[in-house]
Amino acid sequence: MPDTFPDYTKHLQLVMDAFINSNKAQKVTIPKNNKYLITDNIYCIQKGYFSIYMKHGERLMAYYEGQAIFGLTNYYTDPIYFYIKPSRTCTVYTVTTEEAQRIIAEENLYQSINYVLATNMARFFRIYEKTIGPNNYTFIRLLLQELNQASDEIKSSVTVASYIIKRSGLSRSYVMLVLSELRKGDYITMKNGKLTGITSLPERF
Template sequence: MKKPFPPKDLNETSQSGVELIERITPLLTFKEYPKGSKLLHGYGEEAKSYVITEGMFSIYRDADDLMLVSMKGPALTGFSTFAFNNNATFIKTITPCKIAVLAQGEAEKIIDQHNLWKLLALHRGETLRKLFYFHTSLITPTAYEAIRIQLLLLMNEPEEYRLSIPVESYIRQKTLMSRSGIMKILSQLRQGDYINVENGKLISVNKLPDRY
């Protein structure tokens, strides 16, 4: 039987990741970051890892500001790139967030000293599984299919976030498609009663056609 897309846990931290956060949180110093804060993962010796216990944030690709995923704390970022010299992404807070910032070497040292490599390996495995679904959402033959997937992903977001961001803006940040192209398809989907949009926000998605 074909599994539904997107998976319901796509924006959630893995259970192993949550356990890892619980184990290392007492060792860290946290700071409150306001909405709209931008934190780079960085390169080489300046590479950073982040532990987010409260709040919601998005991860973006540094080269073109493509939004990869949005998540809520508790969450980890930058822990899946140990042994690499670059992590060309950054996080941007959607709401105020409570975050601990670690130099990547410091994060590795904590993992090593407290024998947490197994938990980290399990978390990385889950991260790779979710990256597969993310790349699947980008590899689409038509603009409509890309928008269709993003509508389903937006419905999978927490309601408070979904109702705070214009659906067109969400799709544009996730696909880098033109505003006019997105609006044309959204308008036709609304006319066909496939989606319900109020004040630019996505309220509900009915059964979307497979093809446009």
């Protein structure tokens, strides 16, 4: 099952354009590698590559590329706080939940909002799904597969060990042991600590 739905990009762009073009939208520039807290507003990111962290514990949730809108559920529920850290300077446009609700009603964007919310929910479900694996190795295996499917920019920006440790919370010694054994068995290939390929991964370790 894909994380995005047909016409998602079109609907995302409709919502983003409507929010950004509001005369009440605020433009914020986030320097490279600076933390930016997502709180109780609506946040529009037109493009970029950034990591998403939980507010407490600084647990890495995911790496994200491209356009994104965060905070759409804030109008209906208590805000979920997390922060993003861009790999290069990026621009965020923010509007209040009240302004967003006004725009949605005036421009009849309810269908488009549903597309964005459904896609965000599917993506975060995929993130959560990986955290409930039956054992530590299964978690590492899933994260290796995820990283292998990521863009070259993501793979070249982070070491395999760092990616797994920040996502899983597993000990560095255990992660390094698993990676070492997988390399010895020619299951994975790495260069300068970065993942370059996966031939296959054993089901068990």
